[in-house]
Amino acid sequence: MMPDIFSELDADGSINGYQRAANRIAENPAGLSPIRLRLLSAFVIHPHLPTLIVESARMGMAAQCDVGPFNVILQELIDPASATVTGNYDAVLILRPLRDASPSLASGFLSLTPEAVTEQIEAAVRELESALRRFRELCASVVIVHNFSLPRFPLLGLLEGSAEESQSVAIRRLNAGLNRRLRAIPDVYVLDFDRVCAQVGYAQCQDDKSWYMARAPLSPLLMPELARAQATLLHAVRGRTRKCLVLDLDNTLWGGVIGEDGLSGIALGHGGRGLVFREFQEAVLELFHRGVLLAIASKNNAADALAVLREHPDMLLRESHFAAMRINWHPKPDNLAELAAELNIGLDSLVFFDDSPQERAQMRAACPEVLTPELPRDPMGYATILRRLGVFDKLSLTREDRLRGEIYQQQNQRALLRDSAGSLEDFYRGLEMRATIRPVDGLSLPRAFDLIHKTNQFNLTTRRHDEQTLRAFLESESTGFFVLRVVDKFGDNGLVGVAIVRLHDGDAELDSLLMSCRVIGRTLETAFLSHLVSWATSRGATRMVAEWIPTAKNQPVARFLPDHGFEPMVELPEKNRWQLDLTQSGISWPDYIERG
Numbered sequence: 001m002m003p004d005i006f007s008e009l010d011a012d013g014s015i016n017g018y019q020r021a022a023n024r025i026a027e028n029p030a031g032l033s034p035i036r037l038r039l040l041s042a043f044v045i046h047p048h049l050p051t052l053i054v055e056s057a058r059m060g061m062a063a064q065c066d067v068g069p070f071n072v073i074l075q076e077l078i079d080p081a082s083a084t085v086t087g088n089y090d091a092v093l094i095l096r097p098l099r100d101a102s103p104s105l106a107s108g109f110l111s112l113t114p115e116a117v118t119e120q121i122e123a124a125v126r127e128l129e130s131a132l133r134r135f136r137e138l139c140a141s142v143v144i145v146h147n148f149s150l151p152r153f154p155l156l157g158l159l160e161g162s163a164e165e166s167q168s169v170a171i172r173r174l175n176a177g178l179n180r181r182l183r184a185i186p187d188v189y190v191l192d193f194d195r196v197c198a199q200v201g202y203a204q205c206q207d208d209k210s211w212y213m214a215r216a217p218l219s220p221l222l223m224p225e226l227a228r229a230q231a232t233l234l235h236a237v238r239g240r241t242r243k244c245l246v247l248d249l250d251n252t253l254w255g256g257v258i259g260e261d262g263l264s265g266i267a268l269g270h271g272g273r274g275l276v277f278r279e280f281q282e283a284v285l286e287l288f289h290r291g292v293l294l295a296i297a298s299k300n301n302a303a304d305a306l307a308v309l310r311e312h313p314d315m316l317l318r319e320s321h322f323a324a325m326r327i328n329w330h331p332k333p334d335n336l337a338e339l340a341a342e343l344n345i346g347l348d349s350l351v352f353f354d355d356s357p358q359e360r361a362q363m364r365a366a367c368p369e370v371l372t373p374e375l376p377r378d379p380m381g382y383a384t385i386l387r388r389l390g391v392f393d394k395l396s397l398t399r400e401d402r403l404r405g406e407i408y409q410q411q412n413q414r415a416l417l418r419d420s421a422g423s424l425e426d427f428y429r430g431l432e433m434r435a436t437i438r439p440v441d442g443l444s445l446p447r448a449f450d451l452i453h454k455t456n457q458f459n460l461t462t463r464r465h466d467e468q469t470l471r472a473f474l475e476s477e478s479t480g481f482f483v484l485r486v487v488d489k490f491g492d493n494g495l496v497g498v499a500i501v502r503l504h505d506g507d508a509e510l511d512s513l514l515m516s517c518r519v520i521g522r523t524l525e526t527a528f529l530s531h532l533v534s535w536a537t538s539r540g541a542t543r544m545v546a547e548w549i550p551t552a553k554n555q556p557v558a559r560f561l562p563d564h565g566f567e568p569m570v571e572l573p574e575k576n577r578w579q580l581d582l583t584q585s586g587i588s589w590p591d592y593i594e595r596g
């Protein structure tokens with residue numbers, strides 16, 4: 001049902017079209033993950049709700065939207081009895097115009113001295129920061145604060161862009177202060193509302209008639225763009241980002257068919273139609289440098305296609321950029337299943353980009369878990385569509401993200417070593433592994449959060465702790481919160497494991513133990529567990545208690561506990577809880593893994 005709703009909406013695009021689509025989604029939200037939202041606004045926000053519901057559905061979420069009382073934002077945040085605090089919402093969205101947050105900056109700016117401008121900026125930031133810190137003490141809901149847009153009409157006219165002290169400069173300083181101060185509060189994020197308004201055009205963001213008659217300023221042009229930004233951020237907050245972009249070749253990465261047009265006949269270059277495909281490759285390369293895996297699924301002769309990747313002077317994407325390739329004449333759904341297996345990720349981590357409507361339709365029918373965006377007939381729209389998808393967006397960019405493409409190339413070298421080794425132990429020794437286990441700190445927390453929310457296969461409990469909880473673990477003397485980094489002869493695998501151990505009454509409870517799929521099968525999990533057992537024993541624990549919570553994807557960890565000496569807890573057999581007597585046995589660190 002959903003693809004039909006979106007295709008009809010995209011053909012219409014009106015606010016009435018959004019309302020019809022939202023009604024259909026509400027009637028049948030099957031396949032969408034529920035998310036409860038609370039909107040706090042200093043203006044009438046109800047007309048925006050259908051666009052937010054629809055754009056959330058594009059991201060796989062069924063949004064239930066509640067609107068708080070009009071223009072009592074700060075009171076709602078600090079009152080322990082308010083519906084915002086007690087409602088157990090997944091996220092609270094805060095939209096304040098500048099006239100509400102700082103009337104002097106909005107309408108009295110020209111009467112302010114530079115010192116007064118600074119005081120007003122600090123007061124506005126401090127007021128909201130204080131309210132949000134109080135809210136965080138009362139409630140665990142994620143908070144999304146919208147920053148402030150530049151004025152529709154520049155206050156100083158032509159001088160606005162060059163004046164050292166202008167209203168635009170002050171608003172930018174205010175937004176920078178919000179971003180700096182609010183990101184220090186757990187699970188509080190700033191949405192760049194100013195950027196959204198700039199995309200639409202400042203002069204087109206307000207509907208004057210609706211503002212004067214109903215205090216509803218958001219224009220029909222602005223609401224869909226704003227909803228897309230909100231839904232993208234909510235999608236990232238929930239850790240649902242996709243991991244891999246799978247690309248067709250002919251008429252997708254270049255114009256024409258390589259098997260017919262030859263290396264010199266395809267469209268790819270610095271002008272005309274060739275520039276369209278080169279700039280699309282630039283958009284793909286941006287994702288690669290953000291840690292998105294790239295793969296190829298093309299019906300082609302492999303030798304012809306590889307010649308373009310290796311030899312064409314205007315190719316930006318080379319063979320080394322792709323973590324895996326399927327260049328053959330097999331059905332593409334079969335190829336994507338093989339690619340997912342090779343990369344050790346699920347089909348729901350893939351995005352399939354192909355110019356052929358037939359191939360897209362077949363993929364949607366055979367592999368609905370794969371996101372297959374609809375493409376225009378004109379490839380000039382490809383780069384824009386890719387950049388607007390939002391499904392690869394994350395809340396942080398770690399060192400591991402930047403190196404992910406290189407890491408997967410190293411995986412191929414490890415696979416060659418494995419295939420040539422005489423035994424598994426020969427393979428392990430040949431890798432020359434070094435494992436470093438350290439307590440999580442401020443630098444490693446973003447990567448730990450990422451792993452906790454993304455790792456599915458080697459994950460004992462798949463507990464998705466929020467940022468606030470993880471920060472509490474950092475400060476708890478009774479909790480061990482560790483990350484595992486692995487280096488071998490082929491390169492640095494980065495931070496690939498997370499463990500959380502909680503001590504109480506002589507027990508060490510293994511709250512979480514997870515590792516990236518790219519290091520599964522090297523006995524690093526044994527080394528990690530050995531460290532955890534030693535740490536727990538050194539703090540007086542006599543028993544380690546663990547639980548395996550089965551999911552559709554974590555079967556690879558099903559035997560981990562019994563294979564390492566854990567025994568079932570007879571008093572709770574149905575809970576899959578296990579125990580290890582630390583007074584009788586330990587876990588040996590594999591001698592072919594060097595301690596870092």
